[in-house]
Amino acid sequence: MYPEDYEVKSKRVILQWIAEGFVKEESGKTLEEVAEVYLTELIRRSLVQVSSIRIDGKTKSCFVHDLIRMMIHEKCEELSFCKHFNEDGHSSLSGTLRRLSVTTNSSDFIARIENSHIRSLQLFTNKNLDxxxxxxxxxxxxxxKVLDFQDDSLxxxxxxxxxxxxxxxLSFKIRSEQHQNVxxxxxxxxxxxETLDLRASYYCSVIPKDISKLRKLRHLMGYKMCLSKWKDVIGCMESLQTLSAVKIGKGGIELIKELRKLRQLRKLNLFYARAEHFSALSSSLNEMRHLKKLSIVSGWGQDFVYDVIDLHLVSPPPMLRKLKLCGKLKxxxxxxxxxxxxxxxxxxxxxxxxxxIKYLENMLNMLSLSIIYNAYEGESLHFHDGGCQNLKELYIGGLLNVNSIVIDKGALHSLKLFELFHIPNLKTVPxxxxxLEKLEVLHVPYELLA
Known part of the structure; x- marks a missing residue:
């Protein structure tokens, strides 16, 4: 279904498989987890190639080798599984047509598919579509069932x-001249x-209350979506696993209280969180036992004033794997x-x-750490012997007062990538x-090497 040499995010593939009904339920697993096993098996058999991986070793994006792709195309034509219409217009659109992939801006194919009952349509033109x-x-x-316009402006x-x-x-990108923000x-x-992906539609940020009727919705993804009208309905969307990214802003306490009802939530990204929100947010987060990814940005206003992130988690989400905190901490x-x-x-x-560092160096499963952009106002960072044993990636930068970084022998034993940037008072390499015997990639400002 994807164009030649096209790298596709694994999550995109997985969610489309689920929408098509290709993924079967298994006891104790979500459909997403089962589909991930399917993808892993295809990779193991060399039918799918990995193009990038996440820090935890999971596949981030993938593609199909040209030879395998030719074989798949022949089989798809034979079984009428899907059709591909390209710029040359060579692909046959005769016979049963259930799935269509289009990589041309030409409208020639439309008349030829009008009598077909298409279940899946994906457009890959990288142009402004007619x-x-x-x-x-x-x-x-x-x-x-599947409509993917993610790569095209509409x-x-x-x-x-x-x-x-x-x-x-449903995934689409709205053109800026449409000015469709609601x-x-x-x-x-x-x-x-089940999946609504608005991430490419930066201008479509206001989500109506009516979306609460979608009780089967599992993944809602956008760009700083405003949910101000959701405060008394979001708790009804109990199937939600992904809610990203949401603007909280002034008066969002009732909305945050409703979040505690989303017991299946796996990913939550919040923007413009304010000081008055964190008591309610703490209570809601304590209820999210399946949460794996959490991002909180407290900055708001034109000058991006950062409020204090004051979370009191008596029972923090035990499955949490990725955490981002962007805001003041007492x-x-x-x-x-x-x-x-x-x-x-x-x-x-x-x-x-x-x-x-002293609070983090005994966290044995942590593989990536970023301390950036005024995260720390002190003068020295110290990695002690035996600390951060399994850390693979370390990013330190945007720290205006730091003048010393010390790495004891035995610290950062597994580090492979180390990046330093914009630390004006640091005059020498750490x-x-x-x-760091396992270090493979080192990025440091030029002046530290002079």
């Missing part, structure tokens, strides 16, 4: 979406929708070292006076850097 072409597709093909007549009642996966209320009619959070499964930790604009 408005009449898109609207004609939406009007004619009401049996669609001007859309949204009224045609309301008839796509079978849709389970998602229309028709979204509430797509009762079977002291280092005592609950962070309790996160035994934490793999990646990003700390920014925290203005800590106490060296944060003391003890020669002890």
């Amino acid at each position: 408005e009449s072409m898109v609207n004609r597709i939406l009007k004619k093909h009401r049996t669609l 001007i859309i007549d949204f009224k045609h979406f309301r008839s796509l009642v079978h849709l389970k996966y 998602l229309p209320k028709w979204i509430g009619l797509l009762l079977n929708l 002291k280092f959070p005592e609950w962070v070292p309790q996160l035994k499964n934490l793999v990646k930790f990003d700390l920014a604009n925290s203005f800590l006076n106490d060296d944060p 003391s003890g850097i020669q002890h």
